[in-house]
Amino acid sequence: MLRAGLWVMVAWMTLVGMSGCASKGRPAPVEDRTSANSAPANKLILGAENAGKAGFYTVKPGDTLIRIGMDHGQSWRDLVRWNGLENPNLIETGQVLRVVPPGQDMVVVRPVLPSAPMTNASAASASVSVAPTKLPVSPAPALTPPSTPAADATEEALVFKWPTRGNLIAGFDEVKNKGLDIAGKAGDPVLAAADGRVVYAGSGLRGYGNLIILKHNNTYLTAYAHNQALLVKEDQAIKQGQKIAEMGNSDADQVKLHFEIRRQGKPVDPTKYLPAN
Structure with missing residues (x-):
């Protein structure tokens, strides 16, 4: 029994020594996993x-x-x-x-403030001597905000026209409907609401079907959705009233035009920008 016990102890010590030697020759698995996961995190x-x-x-x-x-x-x-x-x-x-x-996000406009009155200490240290005669001090002019560039006024004055004729079946709602839904027949013309440039023409935006997006200036975009045919391509210059698509029901439950006006990306009520219909 004693001899059998000694053999068991020798075998156990041999196995421990082998595993210890093996672990010294490679990094621990935990280190491997940490290294592998660091790239996706970065x-x-x-x-x-x-x-x-x-x-x-x-x-x-x-x-x-x-x-x-x-x-x-x-x-x-x-x-x-x-x-x-x-x-x-x-x-x-x-x-x-x-x-x-x-660069546009780096521009900060600040009004020019009047210089602070010089204190006695600062006047004494100034290199330029001050005449003893006291002059009347005019009140500082009231500060006014920087004037808005003329281009902004032009953009605000942009005039839109209705993109198609038809009955209004859904009005603007900030949550449920970000534009107007106008009924019509398949193939009815869809017209550009204002001069602009095509910044998107395709069907890659879920819920809009065949979609055209026009950029009119740095302030306004218009979107025309659910068309059956797109008649313009990206980066094409467009004139107001130009036929850009044919009405359809792509990604919609009926034939209609979904029309949006976006001001700096935010949907606004088109009826406030369109003439009385």
């Missing part, structure tokens, strides 16, 4: 230093560049260029994207 936080800053947007689940562009009044192609994206179809939750032109 990738997700890329650009996080801009999160929350003016002019930047953090990608949320379900976002697309088309949706982000429309919500910020920009072309998705501009977003690709400003952010150096190699594949516009690959954006990730948590990614931080620039949504204004480079």
Whole structure:
């Protein structure tokens, strides 16, 4: 029995020694897992230093560049260029994207304030002597905010026209309907509401079907959804009243045009911008 016990002890010590030697020759599995997981973590936080800053947007689940562009009044192609994206179809939750032109988010306008009166101490240390004669002091002029550039006034004065004829079947609602729904027949003409440029023409935005987005200036976009045919292409210059599509029911329960006006990306009530119908 004693001899058998000794053999068992020798065998156990041999196995422990072998496993210890083996572990000294390679890193622990925990270290491997930590190293493997560090790359995706770094990738997700890329650009996080801009999160929350003016002019930047953090990608949320379900976002697309088309949706982000429309919500910020920009072309998705501009977003690709400003952010150096190699594949516009690959954006990730948590990614931080620039949504204004480079440099625009850095401009801060401050009014020029009148100089503070010089104290006795500062006057004594000044290199220029002050004449003893006291001059009358005029009151400081009232500060006025910086004047708005003339271009902004022109943009605000933009005149829209109705994009099609038909009965209004759904009005604007900030939550349920971000534009107007206008009934019609398949193939009815869809017209540009104002001069602009095509920044999107396709069916990549869920819920809009065949969609056209026009950018009119730095303030306004218009969107035309559910068409059966698109007659323009991206980056094409468009004139007010030009036929850009044919009405349809793509991604809709009936033939209709869904029309939106967006001011700096935010949907607004089109009836406040359109003439009485």
